[in-house]
Structure formats: structure tokens, C-alpha cells
Amino acid sequence: MFPIMSRCTMEIIERWSSKDLKRHEIDVFTELKTLSADIIARTAFGSSYAEAKQIFELQQEQMLLASKIQGRPFIPGVRFIPTAFNRRCWRIEKSIEELTLRVIEKRTQCRKLDQHEDAHDDDLLGLMIDAMEHRGMERRTMSMGMADIIGESKTFFAAGQETSSTCMSWTLMLLAAHPEWQERVREEVRTACDAFGFPTSDSLHRLKLLSMVLNESLRLYPPVPIMTRMSNKDVRVGKTLVPKGTVMMLPIVAFHHDQRYWGPDANEFRPDRFRDGSSKAAQSKSTVFLPFSSGPQFCIGQLFALQQAKIVISAILLRYRISISPQYRHSPIVALVLQPEFGIPLLFESI
Numbered sequence: 001m002f003p004i005m006s007r008c009t010m011e012i013i014e015r016w017s018s019k020d021l022k023r024h025e026i027d028v029f030t031e032l033k034t035l036s037a038d039i040i041a042r043t044a045f046g047s048s049y050a051e052a053k054q055i056f057e058l059q060q061e062q063m064l065l066a067s068k069i070q071g072r073p074f075i076p077g078v079r080f081i082p083t084a085f086n087r088r089c090w091r092i093e094k095s096i097e098e099l100t101l102r103v104i105e106k107r108t109q110c111r112k113l114d115q116h117e118d119a120h121d122d123d124l125l126g127l128m129i130d131a132m133e134h135r136g137m138e139r140r141t142m143s144m145g146m147a148d149i150i151g152e153s154k155t156f157f158a159a160g161q162e163t164s165s166t167c168m169s170w171t172l173m174l175l176a177a178h179p180e181w182q183e184r185v186r187e188e189v190r191t192a193c194d195a196f197g198f199p200t201s202d203s204l205h206r207l208k209l210l211s212m213v214l215n216e217s218l219r220l221y222p223p224v225p226i227m228t229r230m231s232n233k234d235v236r237v238g239k240t241l242v243p244k245g246t247v248m249m250l251p252i253v254a255f256h257h258d259q260r261y262w263g264p265d266a267n268e269f270r271p272d273r274f275r276d277g278s279s280k281a282a283q284s285k286s287t288v289f290l291p292f293s294s295g296p297q298f299c300i301g302q303l304f305a306l307q308q309a310k311i312v313i314s315a316i317l318l319r320y321r322i323s324i325s326p327q328y329r330h331s332p333i334v335a336l337v338l339q340p341e342f343g344i345p346l347l348f349e350s351i
């Protein structure tokens, strides 16, 4: 995982530096979407971004369409009516399944032909195909079908790409807006990087300031701003009785900005509040910091996302001084993830 993350980051930085300009503008939101797609495709599926590109584009459109109907009144059965909107949704779903199936079939074919180079057996896809073919595990308990593999692959693409890229983009925006923090983090990163300008897997845990900045970024701009849950029995929440089967929306972004928990500077960028770790950051309840959720549906990609963010941000800070472009318009919007509506154009100045 670590070498793939570093290699993909190096590729994108080499592309930026080929512009051969001392100072240039980069929309980090667009660029990091490509980068995180590349990383997740190669680590989880062993396939290149080029092969997975169409899947990502379709999933992005799918998320955009889903965000349009989020919060609308729910009318049972409406989703089965062949409106133009629904027909587009169905077509996207079908194309995603066909494309994912093609990636899976290519892998199974490689395995049959014993092309180990392309087989990447120890990645997520390899493990799922193992489960499908009952290799090395208890047949009855672990088997998966092709539909399960397609479903899991789609979840990984969807859950891992946009969330990671928005987290890294907002963090870079905050560092660009707070040059004193940018300088402090750059100093810390310098001591933790190898000769190629990347943190090593051993030195990642020493990046304390960067971890604090990432936590503060995840607090101010949680990529998953709202979570939904359905009560499986009648429950009492405070004074309210919530009947079984009620769908509830948990406004994570509101918890993260609530002055009752974070103090009067709740809306300000103050990474110091995470000095003693995330459990002690909030003034009252630690459970109000929920960028990765908690409980049984806790994000399984948390370590992956944080490791990736540390590698990418370290590599950028070592090579560039970043500042906010005059083109930047601050407009966070909820399109399932908390996105910058007009991207995040930053000025990159080579160091």
C-alpha cells in the first residue's frame, strides 16, 4: 500500500513540475480526485486508473444525482417510474456493474493463465475472488458470489475516493490560508522524510502536527457531513420517542461546529485543540468528533485515508509553498460528501 501511494503521488507531482514554472495555479480538488482514484484502484484492485476511469466518472454522476434527491420527501414507489431522471440512474447502475464485471473477469482470466504479474492476488479483489472460489477458507461460511464482489467493489470505490480527496483538498486549503501552520508542518515533515521526499512507514506516526491539522480539517469540513440511521426498535432520544423504522439524519457537520462542545472558537481553525488526541479535543463529549463514524459501521478505510493524506500532503509541502488563489470562492456544498462547489484553486510556488 505504502509504495503505491508514494508512486502515484510522485507521478502527479512530476506532471505538475513539468510545467516548469516557478509559480502556477492548481485546482487541488480536481487533481486530488484523480490521485485518490488512482491510489484506490491500484491498491484495492490492482487495475490502473485508466481502466477504472469510466467507473469513477459514472459513480461521480451517480453521487451527484443522489445528492439532488437527498432531503426530498420520500414517496414510496416513485423510484420505479421511468422518468428521465430514473432512467439515467438505472443506465448508470447497469454500466457500473458491467464495467466492474469486466475488471473482475480480466483478473480471473489472468489467474487462469497464471499471469502472476497482473494477478495482484493479495489485494482486495484477489481476496474476494479467493472467497468466491473458496480458496483457503471454510466453504460454507466465507463464500461470495459475483454480485457480492461487484457490490463490495462499488462500495470501496464510492466510499474511498471522494471522501479522501475532499479531506486532502480542504486540508491543503486550510494550510494555504494559515501560512504559519504550513511552515510548522513543513518543518516537521522535513525531519520525517527519506531521501526521495516521502515519509517512511516508520516515520508517519511522528507527524504529530500534521495529524492535528488533519483532525481539525476533518472537524471543520467532515467529508461525510450527514449520516443516516434507521431505528430497529422504539427508542427514546432525550425527551423524544423515536418509533421503530424511523430514518434519522445525524448532522455530523453541525456537531463539529457546535459551540457547546468546541467552545466559542468552534468555527475557527485551531489544530492545537487536538494536541492531546481526538478523544480529548472537544470540551465536553468526545463522541461529537465523528468524521469516520463510530460503532459497528465505523469506517474501515480510516487508516488507509490518513496514511494517504499524510504521504500526499508531506510530498506537496516539501516541494511547494502554497497560497490561496484570487480565483478561489469559498462555497462548501453537500453533494453526499462535503465538496468545494467551485473547486480549490491554489497557487503553488516551487521551494
Ligand code: HEM
Pocket (backbone or CB within 6 Å): 040, 155, 156, 159, 160, 161, 163, 164, 167, 222, 223, 224, 227, 228, 290, 291, 292, 293, 297, 298, 299, 300, 301, 302, 304, 305, 306
Ligand atoms: C477521509 C476519508 C474518509 C472519511 C472521512 C470516511 C468516512 C466514513 C464514514 C463516516 C463512514 C460511515 C458511514 C455511515 O455509517 O453511514 C464510512 C464507511 C465506510 N468507509 Fe470510509 N471514509 C474515508 C475514507 C475511506 C477509504 C479510503 C475507504 C476505502 C479504502 C473507505 C471505506 C469505507 C467503507 C467500505 C465503509 C462502509 C460503507 C458501508 O457500510 O456501506 N473509507 N466512511
